[in-house]
Amino acid sequence: MKSLIFSLLFISFSGSLYTQSFNNNNLKHYSNIADEIITSSLNDTVGYNLARYLCKNIGSRLSGSENSLKAIKWAEKTLIDMNPDTVWLQPVMVPRWIRGNVEKAVLLNNNLEKTLNVAALGRSIATPEEGINAGVIEVNSFEELIERKNEAKGKIVFFNYRFKNSFVETFNGYGDAVKFRVDGPIEASKAGAAAVITRSITTKYDNVPHVGTIRTFPDSVKEIPAAAIGLIDAEFLSKSLKENPGLTINLKLSARNLKEVLSYNVIAEIKGTEKPDEIIVVGSHFDSWDKGEGAHDDGAPSVQVMEVIDIFKRLNIKPKRTIRCVLFINEENGLRGALKYAEYIDSLKENNIAAIESDRGAFTPRGFTVEADSSVISKMQKWIPVLEKSLIDWVKPGHGGADIGQIKNAKALIGFVPDAQRYFDVHHSDNDVFEEINAREMELGSAAIAILAYLISEEGL
């Protein structure tokens, strides 16, 4: 891109495709507030700096871990420093799973004793200390597993289902492939398998295992250990099996499910000036997997909803309705935080009129997907001329979020949708580190969520 020729045509262009306007004369006022929010976010990068601290000084935050408690204390203190009306911790028991020190898969009777890059899947049990020595059967569907049930007995089942890159929405590619990680272990056990190795669900071709949870085994099915394998090693294993179908692997995992422990949701709120009983939740899950730093999933998005509180406070915006930031614990392997929060608001008969969730990474904003009556969605679509300042191009019907999905009777459950092309490059893996966050992209997300929360607080739904 050249300097001399590139004209000022690009500057100051702010055409909107939406011809509808607000039913009141507040458009100009709201636009000014939106500009203030965006300018402050991009200039001050408060959220980005907090995300650096969370990722680099605390790190990953698996439910029940000591690190997760350290992070919770940090979030509580950080929110208190932002000076909202209330900050509190909501106790909740969470499952505790630990990876342990040993995860190793060695190809035994290959020409060279090659070690494969594996990582235990969440909730997996350990192998015996000496490992499981077993042959391997590669399958690419549950149908194939059932057909080849006799072969699977006593073996390690290797689910080698490839992420379908042709899905434009990477979340759909994830949705297509994730059943093998989630349900694969139970299905393999039903077929008599000794263990499971699953190809990582990722858009990035490297050798980093991408983990995530497996479904809890029902009592009727014997628990077996399960691990993810990096893509390069998955290809290697598949090729090795073609050359030598009789190869065996020694798989050692030391993962364990421990007793439930006490943890907390972190909650902060700014009381509404006119309708304090109408609560707008901005939420994100604060736990992560124990790989990488949980930067995009869901550290930076958690900081985005924390920053919403700070934006209101530092710009002295006094919302008519209450803005409540909720950092939910244990989304990844239990959803206990979200269930506890929902139980709490039910018991108080609180009116959570809307909830916005950030759990798709901290990339450039694109839109909001909304679970609501069409009249509510239509109302929100009229706000596009304000929202588009932060690069929100659309508001569409669609998924809200896993945590806010537990909230009953909200008028709108809203998912923040950033660009997702790179999300599964890093998701649930050692790739998910602070360096993958771009300050501008993240801050525009904070701004977009803050602007929407503000509009709901002023206009209702």
Next chain:
Amino acid sequence: MKSLIFSLLFISFSGSLYTQSFNNNNLKHYSNIADEIITSSLNDTVGYNLARYLCKNIGSRLSGSENSLKAIKWAEKTLIDMNPDTVWLQPVMVPRWIRGNVEKAVLLNNNLEKTLNVAALGRSIATPEEGINAGVIEVNSFEELIERKNEAKGKIVFFNYRFKNSFVETFNGYGDAVKFRVDGPIEASKAGAAAVITRSITTKYDNVPHVGTIRTFPDSVKEIPAAAIGLIDAEFLSKSLKENPGLTINLKLSARNLKEVLSYNVIAEIKGTEKPDEIIVVGSHFDSWDKGEGAHDDGAPSVQVMEVIDIFKRLNIKPKRTIRCVLFINEENGLRGALKYAEYIDSLKENNIAAIESDRGAFTPRGFTVEADSSVISKMQKWIPVLEKSLIDWVKPGHGGADIGQIKNAKALIGFVPDAQRYFDVHHSDNDVFEEINAREMELGSAAIAILAYLISEEGL
């Protein structure tokens, strides 16, 4: 993002905010073609692999350099291998500027003899071999330069204007700051300065100089050398000047303007089956600066428009109108390729009905900005239900592009607009390398441009 809870709600959702439909019954047909194009782009990553070759095996492509000729030959051969109807080189004389081996700025009478990270700006002349020893005056506006004219005489003028991060559209931040790089040297010379050092125009805080062209000096103004400085060193220099306003710098640059040399635009086309005389240009500039690999500017975008040819050929799509890929040479420091091409089509009275330019990086598609009558733009907006498959959310009035901007009488000059939050992290610098390209983001851009070219070829404008 959790696995179990994330529902299939996200899958298969394809609601459009646009209720208008095509005036014909071709929507389904076009949608199928778009799906084919997208699937092939994302699965085959033809363009991404070509971009790897261009960046890694050839590298940067400054106009007139041997490397640029190597790249032109590679592009010609690559396009021939795609088997379109025509591939040819269009000769054009281009300016030749070389950086030379020496670029060094040493802070002399500081406590330590610190070397600053500088790089000559395009078209800059050399310093004397022993360098320029001069004091430094920091200014942040042309007004300040004029006010402090007496101080500037014989000095190195240090333009330390900061990129305004508050611009949501980074191109606007660039447009705001670039005058100091482009016009700074002439203005400083008018004030009697000996040389210029300019703060790099970038969104990334590191110490990498970002280069780019300066305006050609008019005969009446004495040429002086000019260099860009990395942001960390710009801050250091500014701080040092506050502590010691009398500090001097020894600046050595060996850059030179050589005689013009012969170069080429590369042109390939697929003849239309029904209206071959109506030509749709897909264009990009093939030259780059000599820093980094010219990956996002404008290597990958050049490959995107090359890939449009390949997409039509490999999917056996026979366009009604002619599709012509033009790789323009010398956009960065002369625009000679674009001017030659425009002269050529004028001389033949060719009917270039539309042109689409890719020169804003190879990030995730967002939209198209269009210079055209409003009726033409309205027509294109009706295609959104097809275009949005490749993540094109909007078609708006706006800038087409520097190269296609030379084409007279086109019905539409169209700029492809990807996400631009990271573009100026890499622009014109050693940061602009292949590793900064994401395969999916780039391929969705190829697909978006191909789909739009296809729609124009079928529907006209």
